[in-house]
């Protein structure tokens with residue numbers, strides 16, 4: 001049997017379609033590969049769920065009652081307020097998945113294999129971020145169910161709620177591009193995991209996610225109100241109808257127009273970090 | 287016309303390390319070049335430059351007629367790469383790995399599937415095809431990686447130490463695959479630590495050390511350069527050594543070498559089998575009982591050690607000297623390497639062993 005030398009099988013130099021079609025197809029091939037991996041390492045997905053579920057339960061029952069939102073210390077008011085914050089924090093953790101996954105591919109030499117193939121430039125990274133998007137969406141579904149169980153409700157109708165989730169996913173997608181750049185920049189998968197996570201804590205805590213920003217010291221408040229993350233939290237809260245009556249909306253522009261601010265921030269992050277990541281990918285050496 | 291793989295003055299530095307220090311290569315279409323060299327010589331770096339994975343600091347490379355630096359994307363359509371370390375996704379099955387690679391080579395999903403099936407059979411991975419690569423042994427991963435490099439049977443292939451970690455049976459099989467490939471017209475650049483492998487597979491050999499090609503030619507030519515034939519005699523009785531030595535020297539064309547403990551006498555000769563017969567007659571006539579006698583040619587191991595050992599000394603001398611020609615920035619080559627190419631007797635060409643593809647290859651040779 002001559003599989004190798006058989007010239008009839010010489011499919012060498014296949015035509016590259018080029019352009020958007022090839023880009024999309026290659027990205028989907030890589031995304032599928034990453035989704036298969038996720039399905040075969042379910043621990044990663046499961047641990048990714050435990051942390052936000054713990055946050056939902058702990059914040060609701062431990063802090064609820066001590067934190068005043070809109071002048072009310074009613075635990076159930078805080079619970080409504082809190083959920084958008086935890087959802088948003090959860091989607092940003094997609095960063096760690098992307099950075100660890102890509103660093104691992106670099107480490108194992110898979111990136112070299114991909115880079116020697118006639119595939120679309122950004123497809124390895126786009127495929128990874130798309131797979132992360134699917135994972136984030138699944139996480140959000142589970143988290144929303146847990147939130148409903150502890151008493152969270154939407155008040156503006158299903159369409160607006162879906163729009164809120166869409167903005168959250170877009171933010172998650174944007175952050176996974178930051179993760180991609182981190183994954184390409186660090187030398188080991190271990191460094192990528194912590195490098196993908198640590199900076200998320202100040203980012204998500206100096207924001208309106210867990211407490212209203214109006215009680216913060218001026219400097220922090222300023223940061224919190226312009227924090228890209230806060231814009232999405234505020235937008236989701238608005239779209240879910242979770243802003244308590246009498247909640248003072250800060251005068252900063254992103255807080256006044258949170259949906260627009262959230263969209264703009266996410267798109268800017270995607271464009272900037274995608275450009276940087278693809279450039280880095282092309283010159284990457286394992 | 288430049289060959290299917292052509293490089294000129296490639297220089298690549300990593301900090302202070304000159305991994306490539308002016309490498310020139312020219313591999314005619316349909317032939318195999320064996321890149322030999324000690325650890326850290328720059329073999330992998332050369333492969334990575336030629337396969338578009340890293341950019342050289344200077345120099346030029348053309349693969350399958352396409353400029354590697356100007357049009358890397360186009361080059362990737364014409365090459366297959368199996369790197370030094372198996373690059374397979376451990377959490378995918380063997381089949382999934384190959385199908386993914388096929389699709390990324392822009393094959394249709396159906397073609398990729400068919401091709402994956404064929405390759406898995408060819409590389410003895412049929413039974414393990416639907417297990418994740420995590421469960422594979424090192425040799426199985428290696429074979430999966432090689433299969434991935436062959437998904438489109440590209441016209442130009444690069445294999446970085448392809449048989450490292452393979453057992454003898456699988457190594458033999460890979461050699462067959464390589465011979466099939468080359469018979470089908472593929473050009474191959476192969477790096478290896480196994481001199482036997484280069485001897486067996488490669489039409490031409492380039493010995494690399496310290497980022498430079500220090501010798502090149504067919505394995506026969508390199509061997510001839512290291513020293514020609516020798517007659518080696520092992521006498522039965524230690525007291526016969528000196529007599530045997532006298533006889534050998536009378537036939538030889540240089541000083542003899544005596545190893546007392548193995549009762550072995552060696553002398554360089556020219557004259558081949560006929561001379562050997564005469565030596566045997568003479569020894570017999572003098573009543574010397576022998577345990578073993580033979581005509582020995584240098585192995586590639588001899589070549590390798592003599593060349594790279596020598597190169598290391600030269601490098602030290604250069605480092606101590608003021609001129610330091612080793613670091614010439616323009617990457618031009620000079621000195622001993624030229625000597626190798628020009629210093630070879632013309633007759634060498636006929637003696638070279640056609641390894642793969644038989645007569646056609648010689649014809650091509652004659653045409654060039």
Ligand SMILES: Nc1ncnc2c1ncn2[C@@H]1O[C@H](COP(=O)(O)OP(=O)(O)OP(=O)(O)O)[C@@H](O)[C@H]1O
Pocket residue numbers: 285286300303304305323324325326327328329330331332370
């Ligand atoms: N990414 C890198 N960063 C720094 N130095 C490097 C890098 N890659 C290679 N080198 C150095 O370049 C030199 C050549 O390395 P290369 O891997 O090409 O050698 P090799 O001939 O393939 O060796 P081996 O037989 O061990 O595989 C070595 O000194 C190595 O340390």
Ligand SMILES: [Mg+2]
Pocket residue numbers: 329330331370446
């Ligand atoms: Mg190497």
